[in-house]
Amino acid sequence: MLLTGFINGIIMGGVLSLPVLGVAVVYGITGIPNFAIGLIGVFGGFVTWYFLSYNMVLSLFVGVAVCFPIGYLLQNILLTPISNKGGDATLFFVITISLGFVFEGLVKVIFPRPSISIALPYMGSFSVGGVSVEIIKLFALIFALSTLTVIRLLEIHTRPGQSWQATSRNLKLAKLVGVNTNRVFAVAHGIGCSLACIGAIFWGSLYNLNVLSGWELGFLGFIIAVVGGIGNIWGGMLSAMLMGMILSYSGYFLDGNWQSVILYVIVILVLIVSPKGILGSERSL
Amino acid sequence: MSETILKIAGLITQYGQLTALKNISFEVFENEIIGIVGPNGSGKTTLLETIAGTLKNRKGEITFLSRRIDDLTVRERRKRGLMLVPQENNIFPMMPVRKNLEVSGVLNSHEEVDRLIDYASALFPVLKDQQTQGAHTLSGGEQKMLAIGIGIVSDARLLLIDEPSIGLAPKLVTKLFNTLKQIKEETGKTLFLAEQNVKILRIADRVIGLEGGEVKFVEKSSSLDEKSFQELYMGQ
Numbered sequence: 001m002l003l004t005g006f007i008n009g010i011i012m013g014g015v016l017s018l019p020v021l022g023v024a025v026v027y028g029i030t031g032i033p034n035f036a037i038g039l040i041g042v043f044g045g046f047v048t049w050y051f052l053s054y055n056m057v058l059s060l061f062v063g064v065a066v067c068f069p070i071g072y073l074l075q076n077i078l079l080t081p082i083s084n085k086g087g088d089a090t091l092f093f094v095i096t097i098s099l100g101f102v103f104e105g106l107v108k109v110i111f112p113r114p115s116i117s118i119a120l121p122y123m124g125s126f127s128v129g130g131v132s133v134e135i136i137k138l139f140a141l142i143f144a145l146s147t148l149t150v151i152r153l154l155e156i157h158t159r160p161g162q163s164w165q166a167t168s169r170n171l172k173l174a175k176l177v178g179v180n181t182n183r184v185f186a187v188a189h190g191i192g193c194s195l196a197c198i199g200a201i202f203w204g205s206l207y208n209l210n211v212l213s214g215w216e217l218g219f220l221g222f223i224i225a226v227v228g229g230i231g232n233i234w235g236g237m238l239s240a241m242l243m244g245m246i247l248s249y250s251g252y253f254l255d256g257n258w259q260s261v262i263l264y265v266i267v268i269l270v271l272i273v274s275p276k277g278i279l280g281s282e283r284s285l
Numbered sequence: 286m287s288e289t290i291l292k293i294a295g296l297i298t299q300y301g302q303l304t305a306l307k308n309i310s311f312e313v314f315e316n317e318i319i320g321i322v323g324p325n326g327s328g329k330t331t332l333l334e335t336i337a338g339t340l341k342n343r344k345g346e347i348t349f350l351s352r353r354i355d356d357l358t359v360r361e362r363r364k365r366g367l368m369l370v371p372q373e374n375n376i377f378p379m380m381p382v383r384k385n386l387e388v389s390g391v392l393n394s395h396e397e398v399d400r401l402i403d404y405a406s407a408l409f410p411v412l413k414d415q416q417t418q419g420a421h422t423l424s425g426g427e428q429k430m431l432a433i434g435i436g437i438v439s440d441a442r443l444l445l446i447d448e449p450s451i452g453l454a455p456k457l458v459t460k461l462f463n464t465l466k467q468i469k470e471e472t473g474k475t476l477f478l479a480e481q482n483v484k485i486l487r488i489a490d491r492v493i494g495l496e497g498g499e500v501k502f503v504e505k506s507s508s509l510d511e512k513s514f515q516e517l518y519m520g521q
Binding site: 159162163165166169170172173174175176177178179180181 | 337339359360363364368369370371374375376377378379380384387388389391392435439
């Protein structure tokens with residue numbers, strides 16, 4: 001049971017780390033917490049599901065390709081202009097929550113099904129210490145880790161990546177040296193929404209996907225990102241793994257209703273001890 | 286006489302109801318060092334921020350290289366060739382020194398950035414010696430050098446530097462001012478320095494005195510006596 005809990009926790013953490021990374025990228029760079037990001041990801045998940053019967057690879061591409069421009073345009077048309085007019089945290093909270101309800105409504109109107117399961121092809125399974133693990137779950141974990149690594153490498157070694165870093169570390173100076181911060185914000189939001197979509201697709205293939213999963217992924221993603229240290233990609237990953245573990249073990253040892261009690265009490269305790277998160281925030285706007 | 290690079294005419298900047306700059310007018314010529322002096326609250330930083338575009342002017346005109354720029358964004362002004370090195374928050378913390386410099390040349394080619402980094406490192410060897418170190422771990426003086434290095438790598442024709450000497454030991458101030466003069470002579474840049482240190486007279490070609498948001502005088506620094514100047518205008 002211990003090993004099963006561990007493996008399930010790691011995999012759940014890996015899947016959760018994708019929306020976490022989406023939140024971390026968006027909030028870490030733009031400074032705007034988008035609480036609708038999970039719903040946008042789920043919207044992309046439903047689009048993927050819709051096209052799944054035509055072609056699997058195409059459907060995955062379409063889902064992500066729909067979410068990127070949504071994030072890009074939301075930032076450019078809505079959030080950056082509001083930010084330039086001095087929009088504060090409360091305003092962004094209200095606006096992004098409203099956006100979440102817009103996408104919840106869109107999912108309900110366009111895809112009138114309460115819940116879906118994204119059936120990715122069965123890849124087989126293998127056994128670890130007597131515990132059977134589906135390869136798709138391992139794939140989800142490896143994909144999450146690879147995505148994190150690629151994003152980190154791009155951030156460090158490419159010119160656009162340096163512009164991202166500069167924008168998140170010192171927005172005013174980034175503007176002064178000539179970084180196109182509006183484009184950085186828009187691309188970051190596009191990438192964030194795409195990551196949320198990939199997270200939703202994996203979530204939908206491992207569990208079930210519905211509009212509530214969108215709120216869950218968005219809020220949990222945000223909380224996990226804060227616990228890891230906002231803007232700190234590895235902190236977010238570590239935090240996602242720990243949260244996955246907590247959810248998994250509390251589900252095994254206690255009644256399922258205790259999961260959220262234990263999870264959020266631990267979140268509160270961690271933030272009391274370390275307000276900047278486990279590995280510290282890298283964001284300094 | 287050199288050509289006019291920057292012309293300010295009837296500039297008014299306000300913070301809400303408070304008028305911080307009151308009908309400011311002057312000209313800056315190519316390849317000179319201008320010292321903007323005045324006590325705290327005289328409007329030095331506001332003036333630099335208004336020229337760079339981080340603050341919007343209420344009235345008046347800012348003309349740079351014969352083109353109005355007061356309706357342009359910060360980035361558009363930067364692309365035209367001017368850059369502000371702020372007094373505070375003038376580095377990218379948590380990024381290595383070298384990356385701070387590289388990202389500052391975002392509008393230049395890679396080759397040009399490498400050349401400018403070499404030049405900045407020759408002026409301030411600490412930028413090369415500690416290039417892999419996080420910028421936030423540098424001492425105050427070293428961070429100041431990095432901030433000016435960022436300005437150099439940006440390759441702006443007009444560098445607006447806010448209080449470059451503040452917080453530095455007297456010996457370091459002299460050294461820094463000499464380096465700024467060297468930059469002017471070697472690169473042909475125009476430097477616009479907001480300062481409270483009287484040593485600015487030693488390197489500036491002209492000095493503009495601000496008080497209460499108004500221009501009190503525009504003088505050649507050679508015509509000013511350091512001691513009386515300090516007593517009269519800098520409250521020291």
